[in-house]
Amino acid sequence: MAMFNSTKKDRVRLHLYLVNLIGVIVPQRLRSDWRQEWEAELRYRESLLADWTNLNWRTKLDLLRRSLGAFWDALWLQQLRWEDDMIKDLRFGVRMLFKEPGFTAVAVLTLALGVGANTAIFSVVNAVLLQSLPYPRANELVAIYNTEGGNSRWPFSPPAYLNLKNRNTVFTDVAALSNKGWPANLTKLGEPERLQGYQVSANLFSILGISPEQGRVFFNEEDRAGAEHVVVLSHELWQRRFGGDPQLIGQSLTLNGDSFTVVGVMPADFRFFTKTDLWVPLAFTAQDEIDPAGYLELIARGKPGVSLETVRAELDTISRQFSNQPDSAAHASASPPQELLTKGLGQPLLLLVIAVGFVLLIACANLANLLLARGNVRRRELAIRAAMGASRLRVARQLLAESVMLAFVGGAAGLFLANFGIKFIASGLPEYLAEANSHVAMLRIDATALGFTVALSVLTSILFGLAPALQLSKVNLNEALKEGGRAAGSRSKLRSMFVVSEVALAMLLLVGGGLIVKSFWRLTQVNLGFEPEGVLTARIDPSGDRYKEFAQVTAFYQQLLERVSAIPGVTQAGLINSLTASFTYSIDEHPPLPPDQERYAQINQVNGDYFKAMRIPLREGRFFNDRDVKGAQPVVIIDEALAQRDFPGEDPIGKHITCKVSRAAPNMSYQIIGIVGGAKYWTLSHEPFPHMYYSYLQDNWWSMSLRVRTLSGDPMKVAAPIRAELAAIDQNQPIHSFKPLEATVSGLVAAQRFTTLLMAGFAALSALLAAIGVYGVMAYTVTQRTREIGLRMALGAQASDVLKAMMKHGIKLIVAGITLGLGASFALTRFIRELLFGVEPTDPAILVTITLILLVVALAACFIPARRATRVDPISALRVE
C-alpha cells in the first residue's frame, strides 16, 4: 500500500490516523480488511471533497466526524473477538484434555461422584422438604390434631370434629378421614381382592383442590347416613383392575357384600394420607355422633390471610370449651401437613446435604491439586505464552476455560450417576412419604435439579479452577524458561494446604459416619422383647353377611387358628388385632387419679398362643385360654412397663383395670391374670409404652392379624398352605399382606438404615478421595525431587534414608489433617447428638478407630510413591536435565 501513501506523505491526515488508531481494537483476523475498507472510503471521500489542503474546516470536521463512525464499527466487531478467543480457549482446552486421558478420566470421575451425589441428594431434599405438597395453594392447608404439647398427637372423635367444623371462623372448611381405614373386599368380579379403602368426608377433595380425572367426586349430601353408596377409585386401581375403562363411571361394584356406584377416578398423581385404592363417604350414624373414641384425622384449608398462630389460638379455645377442661394440657392444634409428614427427616437429610457438600469440597480440593500439579508441568508452555505477549488475565482465562470444560463434562457424568443414585435413595426413603406425597413417589431429576447441577458445576469449576489459574498465571518468565520446571515454594505450600484440608474434611466425615454406623448397630442390637425371626404375619378382615355377629367372627378365627396350627412346619399360630389404640384406664383398687394425670395404655386383643408365637416371656400368672370367653370373668394381661408404673411394690395379679374401650360395655372391669415382658412394636429407640392385652374371645374388632411361628427357614413358605386352609373355611375371605415379621421390624429402622448407608458411603468416598489427594501430592513431590534424590544416593544415602525423608513430608501433612479433623469433630459432632442412639458424639472407640483407619489409608497412599523414590537410579536421575 506504499504507493498510495507516497503521494502526500508529508501531510498529516488526522482522519486516517484516527482510523489507524481505532483499528487496534479490531480483532486481528479482521483488522486489515476493516482498515482497508475504511481507508478506501475515507480517501475516496477526501478526493470527492477535493484536496485536503483546500478544504475548509467545516468539511474537515465533517470528515473527522465520519471517521469517528469507524469506532462504532470497530466496537461492533468486538463480539467476534470474544467468540474467537473463547473458541480458541475451548478448542485448546479440549486438546489438552485429550492429550492426557488419564488425568481427564480421574478428574471427570472425581467430579462426577461429587456432583452426582449432590444432585441426587438435592433432588430428594427438594421433593421431600422444599417443594410444597402437590395440592393447589398447599400453604393454606393445615392438619389438625389433639396434643398435650411435645410430640404427642392423637385424632378427633366425631363429636369433637363436628363441633370444630361448625364453630371455627378461620377455615373455609374442615375435612375428616377415618384412620380406621375401610378395608374393602371386592367380590363378584373374578378373584376376590382385598382393597385398601378410606372413609372421607365429602368435602375432602374440594378442600385439597384436586379434581377427579374421570367422573366426579362426592356431593356434599353423600356423606350423610342412609345416602346412596358411592365410591371414588384411585387411578392405579382403575388401571390395574378395570383396564382404565371410562365406561366404569356409573357402574356398580360389590364391596364388602354391598353394592357401590363408581362416581369418579382420581388422577394418577393424587396421594393423600397413605396408599389408598378407593374412597367412600364418611357417614356418621346418630350413635357415631356421640362416640368419644378418636379416629378422625382432620385437614382444613385456612381462609386466605389467616396466620397459623391465629388458627392455633382458635383451635385451642374451641377444643378446651368442648372438652370443658380449661386446665388440661390437652388441646387441639394445627401444623402444615408437610411438617408432620417429614417430622424427624429434616435433620438426617440436612446431615446428608452437609456430608455430600463435604465430599464435593474434597473433590474440588483434589482437582485443584491435580490442576496445580499439571500446571507445574506446563510451566514452560505457560511461560512461552507469556513471553509471546499473553497477559496474566489471558493465561488465567485459558486455564479457567479448561476447568469449566472439565466441570461440564464432570457435571454431565454426574447427572448420569445421579439418575441411578436417585433411584437407590428413593428406595431407601420411608414408604409413607411416597404414599402421601406424589413428588416423592415420582421422584426424578427435574428442571430444578438440572439447574442445580449446572450451577454446581459452574461453582465447582470456579472453586477448583480459580486458585490454580491465579497461581499459575503468575509466571516468572526468567525462572520458568531457565529451569524448565521446578516447583515454586508457594505453590507446593498451596498444594499442601489442599491436602491437609482434604484429610481434615475426610476425618470429619468419617467420624460422623462412624458414629451413625455405630448408633445404627446399637439400634439393631436392641432387645425387642419378642423374636421376629421365623414369624409370618398376614391380615384378615372378615366381611359380609356371615360375620355380622361377634360369635360368628370368633368361631371363624377359632377354626382358622386350629387349621393353621395343624400345618406342618407351624409351631404356634398367634392372633392380634391389627389396630393398636391408646386408651385411658383406672385401677379399681387404687384411688382415682385427677383428670390431668390420666394415664394411657396401648391395648390389643390377642389369643393365648400369641405370646408363645412371638416368644414374649410370661413373668407371672398365666396366658389366656379357651375359657376366657364372652360372659366369663373379663381378664387382662399387662406388660412389665404397666406393672412397674401402676403397681410399684405390689402384686398386680388379681387386681382390676377399667378402661373405656368397648362401646358395648363402657365400664367393664378386667381382672389381671398375667404379666408379660414389654415388647417394642413401634420404635426401637424408646422404652416400650405400657401395654395391655385382652382375650380376643371376649372382645375383638373383626380385623385381625396372624402371627405364625414356623419351625425353620423362610416363613413365607407357609403362606400358600395358610391361604388354602382359609379357602377351605370360606372361599370369599381374602387374606393379604403376607410378610415376615422380620421385614416389618427392619422397616422400623428403615429411615436410620437409609441415613446410615448413605453416610457410610459418603465417608468412604471422602476417605478414598483424600487418599487420592495424598497420593497425588506425594507422587508429584517424588517426581520433582528425583534429581535431588539421585544426588543424595550418589553421595551415599541409603534407600531407607530416602524413604524416611519422603515419608516425613507426607506424614506431616497427614498428621496435620487428622489433628484438624479431630478438632473439627469435637466441635461439630455434638450437632448430630439427636440422631444418635446409644452413642456419645465423642465416643472414644470411634475416634480412635477412625483415626487409625484414616492414618493407615493415608500412609499407604503416601508409601507407594515414597518407595518409588528409593528405586531412583542415581545415574539416570542426574541425567534428567
Place this chain on the structure above:
Amino acid sequence: MSPKAYISFSAAVIMQALANGYQYGFDIMDITGLPSGTVYPALRRLEETGLVDSKWEKATIAQREQRPPRKYYELTPDGKDALTEAVNRYRLLESRMPHPSKARPSREQG
C-alpha cells in the same frame, strides 16, 4: 438464511439504497443521511445474516484512481426478498431516496 430475520428501519433504508444502485458505504451515508456509525455495523450485520454480499473492487481500478481498493456491497436474492417485505412494512421507504440514474451518472463497477 431465515427470511424472518428482523430488519430495522435503518437497515431497510440501507438495503433500499443498495437496491437503488448505491454500492459504497459513503454513497449510502450520503444518500440516506445515516451516520457512518450506523451504516457500517448495519452492513456487516446484513452481510452476516446473508442479506448482503460484499466484494473487493478490482485492484486495477483502484490503481488507476490511486487509492486503496474499496469494498462494494450488493443485495443477495434473499436480501431482495427481505427488502420487498420490508418495503411493505415501511411504506415511505421507496420515496425517500432518489434513484442513482436520476441523481448522478452511475459509476464503473469491477
